Amino acid sequence: MRSLMTAFGVFWGIFMLIVMSGAGRALENGVMDGIKAFATNSAFFWTEPTSKPYKGFQRGRRWNYKNDDIQYIRDNVKEVEYLSPKLFGPNANSGDNTIRGKKTGSFNITGDYPDFYKIDPWTPVKGRLINEIDILHKRKVCIIGERVAEVMFEKNENPIGEYLQINGVYFQVVGVVHPETRMNFNGNRKTESIMIPFSTMQQTYNMGDVVHFFAVTSVPGVPVSQLEAKLKDLLKARHKVAPDDVQAVGSFNIEVEWVKYQGLFSGIQILTWIVGIGTLLAGVIGVSNIMLVIIKERTQEIGIQRAIGATPGKVIMHIVAESVFLTVIAGYIGLSLGIGLLELANMALDSGSDEVFFRRPEISFNMAVGAVSVLVVSGIIAGLIPARRAVSIKPIDALRDEGI
């Protein structure tokens, strides 16, 4: 009973280690699932009002990227793998912008290039994505997010081939699409997106040759941060923005975010191990302590055993075996219960929605093996200290010991 209570410390240590590690992993899965499909070598550019006067322009000038920039970058910057310009039309917060018969809805309208799906992947649930021919012929087609299909169409209707009136112009629906990532550029739900060809959008809505946004990936082997800096300088030079104006070109670099996330999650894992091992250590010290007490009580017995021929090695073996048995049993229960709890959590989460940032709590096989070896080693250590003490007493003193 007393041993069991002590072994509870070990049980708790392992249990905590498993549960915390699983929870950490779940958080990681939750976040990483949202971004892992995203091209990690991508960077994004938009414009902000200038913050410095330059070449006759005042500060605070509003400016835009142009179609020329697209061609120029494609021709001159070899480090660029994919370049996808983007236009932002009316968004979901600007009131109803989409009409179909009696149904209306407000969605995020963007003009896109096919390359965009190589950076932020979407998969068509029905139909297809936007392609080069759409761009070339400035077709009035659109692909819609799942939520748009829900709002604008009946359940039994097939949206493909149907028409939506978007901001006063009719577009044919050619695809219903599902976002693979949770990375988002305008803060609204991605499933509420309507995407139309970039060139169609420029022309249909009289946007001239304005480009709102660039998404860029670097070729393999080139850090995207390097490309980001290069493109920024280039864009500033082409638009007469002061080279030392840090504000005018807004940019965002997934690589940096990715590294940040990974740092965060390895931090969480390290913390888990520190706390878990700490708790486990407390448990092991408890076991070691109780072994000391047990041995103290059994001093006489050990004395007898040695008088009739038990070698110190045998005595140590016995005690260590007992301690390892105690820790491993306790640890095993902790391990099983911990994994059981994670499985339960997993089942509960499975039925939850997509928006949860907590997915698939699990521990790796390596982690379990690591935990078990930590257990065995700590059991040995917990037994070894009292065992050495037990044999350091001369057999004759042990025999004389009257017990406690």
Add this chain to the structure above:
Amino acid sequence: MISLSNIHKSYAMGNNSLHVLKGINLQIEQGEFVSIMGSSGSGKSTLLNILGILDNYDEGTYHLNGKLVKNMSEKQAAKLRNELLGFVFQSFNLISFKNAMENVALPLYYQGVSRKKRNKIALEYLDKMGLLQWANHLPNEMSGGQKQRVAIARSMISKPKIIFADEPTGALDSATSFEVMDILREINQDGITLIIVTHEHDIAAMTQKIIRLSDGRISEIIQNGELKNWKSQYRRELEIA
């Protein structure tokens, strides 16, 4: 068999050291039945412990079976004890959670004998002690005499050359004491050297040789033939006292 020359032993008691054995010279031959007597504090238990390699000594030499016993590692000592020596204690020192058979079989376990074999041998020895039907009983279910017989069986199972008994009858009433002594005498007749420590004269009188210790020295060795004289002398001492 046993040869001691000029054995000294002292215990450190805080700052003082207590000189317990002050030069013991002793020869014990194979097959002897020896008792060591002496008042308490005379060093008889210490002597027995040294003989049994349970304790070490400071000075002198101790040859056991022709082999010098000095500064032995615990492992060597344990091996020697296991092969050559058997022990019987005043308080029986049986292991309380093991039954009689397992207690008897224990020394064989340390020799690496398989469980089946050692239990079979243990039953044979229990049978010799007349305890066969008690084989599956725990020590606390047995009387003192029975427990001591189990302990004797245990000391014999490894077929030792010498059995040491520290006050084997100390915790027993006189009738059982005589029973136990009879058993010990039988063992001795099989050729095993027996050395017992006792402070009871009538127990000592059953042995062939009495070594009297006083104040860390051997004061008297009484051989078998002189026992009768010694007995009467002892009676006179009692009357005076």
